[in-house]
Amino acid sequence: MAEDISNDSAGAVDTPSIAPDSQRPPPVLASEALRDELAPHQPAAKPTRIWLVCVALSLASLGFAQRHGVGALSQTADSSALSFLFAASLAATALLPFPYGLRAGVTTLIGLAVMGVGLAGAGPLAGLAMDGGLSGDLARLLAITTLPAALLFRAHYRAYRRARVLLGIAFALSLPFAALQGVVLLDISVSGVVRIAAGVNAVAVACSLFGFVGGQTTGAGAVWAALVLGVPAIDIAARELSPLAGPDVGILAYPTTAVGLVCASIAASVGLFQLAALAFAADARNQSLNTEESK
Template sequence: MSAEPPPVASGGAVPAEQHAGSGPGVTAEEMPPSAPREKITKPLLASEALMEDLAPIRPGQDAARIWCAAVGAGFLILGGLSIAGLRPDGVIAGPPAFVLGLVALFAALTSVSYRQRAIAMVVLGAIATLLGLRSTGSASDIGWGAARAVAATALPAALVFRSRYRAYTGARWLLVAAFLVSLPSFGEAVARLALLDPHLGQLGALMVVVAVLSSLTGFMGAETTGAGAFLAVTVVLAFTADLIIGGLAQLGHFSARDVASVLVGALAFAATAAITSLGLFQILAWRLAADARRINLHSPPSDKDGPDRRPPSGGEWLT
């Protein structure tokens, strides 16, 4: 007798054992595994993105590495020129330049913390400034040179900080302090314009006055950056141009060696001011970023920015 087929359950359903084994070559062991569950990451909230824009944690970290590498290479080149006797300071200026260059490259290429690199940049800039002032000459020249270096460092750092932390009230107080320490250099430039006869050196003084006065845009409202980053570069370039024009105006005759000496000195001043101001900005950011992030992103707009809620006048009732 032939084997009878297994009974079919009511409703025409086939038993699970028969259904699983009925397919050709498909068994329970060969069923495809379930797909792995995707890892769900937390989405970036709009408030978090706005907070990072208004008060970043470590701004300019990559720029600091680039500036350290560039300034380090520049110091090594200056040291080589001094050893070769192509700089007016002679061979004695070579070893300090080599040391500063190696330290700057070390800060650029090693994995140091944000704060440590910022402090190293400020220390490097201060040492380079002192070395440059030592070869200036008279005490009066050293004093005005120091005032120029302080202004070209403090004001750009405050402008960049104001630009990156525009909603932080303390940024404007830092800008006030930067203007105060820049007053000696600014006053000297104004005095050259007002008291001296017109000559080539006054062009640099005019550029300094215009750059410093343009920095007053940093006191605008929190809705704008006040062009802080652009004005910071402008201030450094203005003081550098003043140094170049003043140096060229003092030359009795324009020899290639003297002109090159003026240009190299001005370039070293610009690089030193830039790396020092960037380091000072990062120290301020490291110290004040947590305080700057204590802002209310959901605060209602002020009355001056909102719609006019005054009751209409008598004439407006008729319209």
């Protein structure tokens, strides 16, 4: 009798406990994992915060340079103060625990604000209007805001049909900028540096057409977005090597303007991309799920 009890006790110890079904974590289905890959809920949330800190540091450095006389002579006296203000605003947006949508909206507004005061000859983009031509400046700003945002959206939602529609709209909005760059390229009265830069700008816009490839790939959207963000800024910086530069426009006026342009375009385009993600993520996820169920 005692032996039977001891055997029962041993068996009770050796028997593994089984958790009730209510305590088990739900299994991760392959279709759910694929849907998260094809249609992420909040794409690039953490990397964006890192990028915003980098942009804020760049704007603060630019403000420091402006305070010591570097930049366009046409800039207003409060340009450096505005640069510091925008830097602090972006840093707070990146570091404070804002919701995804609120951070995206504030980031977009800050980027557009930098562009707006730049057209007025103030802030980090104070030298934007040095060469005149408001229509050309507006076309440039429109292209480097909408096209990178659409390319990033296309890269993160490659199976979503509306991603190509948004890319098509952004490409159409970028055509005036590409056409103006083509005119500069063909103008033999313009310096060689400016003409080459204009040609590269037009090519950068054309490369976004790779985003219309099949939904099985990202179309290298992030690569083309970086190209569209960087090349127009390099174009402005390269003018420092052309006859346009000189003591009458300011010390390193074009390179400082290029830095401000990159900062403003990153903030505006990345914020716009995340706003688009917030608006279409649910529909993209439903579409990806329906696509998987129909296979």
